[in-house]
Amino acid sequence: MARAVTPQRKALNTAIAAIVGALIFFPIFWTVLTSFKTEAQAIADPPVWFAFDWTLENYTAVNQRSDYLLHFWNSVVISVGSTLLGLVIAVPAAWAMAFVPGRRTKDILMWMLSTKMLPSVGVLVPIYLLFRQLGLLDTRTGLVIVLTLINLPIIIWMLYTYFREIPGEILEAARMDGANLREEVVHVLLPMAVPGMASTVLLNIILAWNEAFWTLNLTAAKAAPLTAFIASYSSPEGLFYAKLSAASTMAIAPILIMGWFSQKQLVRGLTFGAVK
Amino acid sequence: MATTHARAAARLMISPSVILLLGWMLIPLCMTLYFSVLRYNLLMPGDTPFAGIENYQYFLTDPAFTTALINTLVLVVGVLVVTIVGGTLLALLLDQPMWASGIWRILVIAPFFVMPTVSALVWKNMFMNPVNGLFAHLFKALGLAPFDFLAQAPLLSIIGIVSWQWLPFATLILLTAMQSLDSEQIEAAEMDGAGALSRFRYITIPHLGRAATVVILIETIFLLSVFAEILVTTNGGPGNASTNLTYLIYAESLLRFDVGVGSAGGVVAIILANIVAIFLMRAIGKNLDA
Structure with a gap:
C-alpha cells in the first residue's frame, strides 16, 4: 500500500x-x-x-584547427576496439564459470578482481619502457591492449553476474525437447544472454572512452584520443573558452547519451554485482 | 553434474583470461620491483648498477613524499565525505514521490560521464579562473575581491572538482540500495510511532550500510589514483601543494626520468592500494556467497 x-x-x-x-x-x-x-x-x-x-x-574552428576528427576517431577505435576484444576473451570465461562452476571458481573471480586493484601508477614505468621497446608508444594498438587488460576483470564480472541468472533448467528442457547444441545456443542461450552482453559493452565503452591515465601517458600526437587532446587545452593561447567548450561538448555528448541509457547497469557493473 | 569432459572444456575457456591477467599483473610487477633496486635514470645512459634500498630511502625521505601522502589522504577523505554525505541526501531526495523524477535523476548523474580532462578544464577556466571565470564574475557582482581558487586553495579546488565527478556514483548506488528497502518495514515503524528521524536512523542507515561500504571502497581505489584532474589544473603545484602520490610518481618517472625512484614509488603505491583492496575484497566476497 x-x-x-x-x-x-x-x-x-x-x-x-x-x-x-x-x-x-x-x-x-x-x-x-x-x-x-x-x-x-x-x-x-x-x-x-x-x-x-x-x-x-x-x-568549425575546432574541426579545422587540430585534426579533431582524428582524435575523435582514435577515441572510437580505442574504446570500441578494447571492449570488443575484451568481450571475445571474456565471454567464454564468464560462460564457463557461470554454467560449469568448480570449487575454485570463486577464488578465480576474486583474484581477477584483485588485478583491478593494482594502481596503474605502480606499473607505469615498466609499461612505458616496454611500449617504447616494442614501438607501441603513441599507437592505437598499444592503447587497445592496455585498456582491454584493464577492463577485462569488469567485463568478466559483469557477464558472470548476468549469465548466472540464466536458469540452467531451460537448457535441459530444450535438450529434452530434442534441440541439438547449435539450436540450444542460437535459440535458447543467445536471446537470454544478449541483453547482459549489451549492457556490458555499453558500460565498458564509457569507461574506456573516459580513461585518462594511460591515454595521457602513452600517447602523443598520433594516437591521442579525446581525453589527451582536450588536455592540450590546459596551456591556452589567447581567447579559447568557446573553442574549448565546443571541443568538450563534442567529446562528452556521445558518452553522455550512452550513459543515460545504461544507468541501471552502471550500478551493477561498477560494484561488481555487490549492489543491484 | 558437470562431466569431466565439461570441466576440461570449461578450463580451456577460462585459461585465456587467466593467462592474460596473470601476465598483465606479474610481468610489470616484477619489472617494477627489479627497477626499484637499480640506479637507473633515462637521462644518464650507461650502467644501471644495483642500488639496494637507496631509491626507497630517497623516495620515502623526500619531503615531497610526506606532502604527497598527506595530500592523497586529504583528497581521498575529502571527496569521500562530500560524496557520501551529499550522495545520501541526494538519494533521499530522489527517493521521494515527485513528478518527472527520471529527468532530475539524469541531471544529477550526468557529471559521471564527463571525461576527467574535460571536467577539470571546464572548472579551471570557465568557473575558477580569477579573471574570466563565472565565480570571479559572481564575486565581483557581490563586491568581493577575486579569488584565485587553483593558486590559493589548489587542493580544496581539486577536491571540489573530483567530488562533482563522483557525487553521481555515490548517489546512484545509494539510491539503488534505498529503493530496495522494504516499504512495509518503514510503515510498520511508522505505525509503532517512530518519527521520521528515528526511522532514518534505525532503518534506512543500517540498510544503506553495505552499499555505503561498497561506495567508500570503490571510490577509494579510484581516488588514490586521481591524476588527470591534477595534471591539467595545477600540475601538482604551486610547489607541491596539490601533488598526490600518483602525480609524484608520474613526475619522478616521466618528467625527471628517474626509473629507479619512480619504480620504488610505484611499489609503495601498490602496497598502500593493497591495504584498501583487502577490505574491498572482503566486502564483495561476502556478497558472492549470498
Whole structure:
C-alpha cells in the first residue's frame, strides 16, 4: 500500500529536485551554451545567457584547427576496439564459470578482481619502457591492449553476474525437447544472454572512452584520443573558452547519451554485482 | 553434474583470461620491483648498477613524499565525505514521490560521464579562473575581491572538482540500495510511532550500510589514483601543494626520468592500494556467497 502524498508535498519535492538537478548539471549546460558563443561573449561580464548571436564557428574552428576528427576517431577505435576484444576473451570465461562452476571458481573471480586493484601508477614505468621497446608508444594498438587488460576483470564480472541468472533448467528442457547444441545456443542461450552482453559493452565503452591515465601517458600526437587532446587545452593561447567548450561538448555528448541509457547497469557493473 | 569432459572444456575457456591477467599483473610487477633496486635514470645512459634500498630511502625521505601522502589522504577523505554525505541526501531526495523524477535523476548523474580532462578544464577556466571565470564574475557582482581558487586553495579546488565527478556514483548506488528497502518495514515503524528521524536512523542507515561500504571502497581505489584532474589544473603545484602520490610518481618517472625512484614509488603505491583492496575484497566476497 503506497502512502498517501499530498500534491503540495509532491510539488515541493519536485521543485527541490529540479533546483538541485539544475545546479549539478549547470557546468555541463554552461559548456554547451558557451560553445555557441563568440570568444568575446564567452568571457563577457556579466555573463550572457541566451541573448547572443548563436554561432557554429567554434565547431568549425575546432574541426579545422587540430585534426579533431582524428582524435575523435582514435577515441572510437580505442574504446570500441578494447571492449570488443575484451568481450571475445571474456565471454567464454564468464560462460564457463557461470554454467560449469568448480570449487575454485570463486577464488578465480576474486583474484581477477584483485588485478583491478593494482594502481596503474605502480606499473607505469615498466609499461612505458616496454611500449617504447616494442614501438607501441603513441599507437592505437598499444592503447587497445592496455585498456582491454584493464577492463577485462569488469567485463568478466559483469557477464558472470548476468549469465548466472540464466536458469540452467531451460537448457535441459530444450535438450529434452530434442534441440541439438547449435539450436540450444542460437535459440535458447543467445536471446537470454544478449541483453547482459549489451549492457556490458555499453558500460565498458564509457569507461574506456573516459580513461585518462594511460591515454595521457602513452600517447602523443598520433594516437591521442579525446581525453589527451582536450588536455592540450590546459596551456591556452589567447581567447579559447568557446573553442574549448565546443571541443568538450563534442567529446562528452556521445558518452553522455550512452550513459543515460545504461544507468541501471552502471550500478551493477561498477560494484561488481555487490549492489543491484 | 558437470562431466569431466565439461570441466576440461570449461578450463580451456577460462585459461585465456587467466593467462592474460596473470601476465598483465606479474610481468610489470616484477619489472617494477627489479627497477626499484637499480640506479637507473633515462637521462644518464650507461650502467644501471644495483642500488639496494637507496631509491626507497630517497623516495620515502623526500619531503615531497610526506606532502604527497598527506595530500592523497586529504583528497581521498575529502571527496569521500562530500560524496557520501551529499550522495545520501541526494538519494533521499530522489527517493521521494515527485513528478518527472527520471529527468532530475539524469541531471544529477550526468557529471559521471564527463571525461576527467574535460571536467577539470571546464572548472579551471570557465568557473575558477580569477579573471574570466563565472565565480570571479559572481564575486565581483557581490563586491568581493577575486579569488584565485587553483593558486590559493589548489587542493580544496581539486577536491571540489573530483567530488562533482563522483557525487553521481555515490548517489546512484545509494539510491539503488534505498529503493530496495522494504516499504512495509518503514510503515510498520511508522505505525509503532517512530518519527521520521528515528526511522532514518534505525532503518534506512543500517540498510544503506553495505552499499555505503561498497561506495567508500570503490571510490577509494579510484581516488588514490586521481591524476588527470591534477595534471591539467595545477600540475601538482604551486610547489607541491596539490601533488598526490600518483602525480609524484608520474613526475619522478616521466618528467625527471628517474626509473629507479619512480619504480620504488610505484611499489609503495601498490602496497598502500593493497591495504584498501583487502577490505574491498572482503566486502564483495561476502556478497558472492549470498
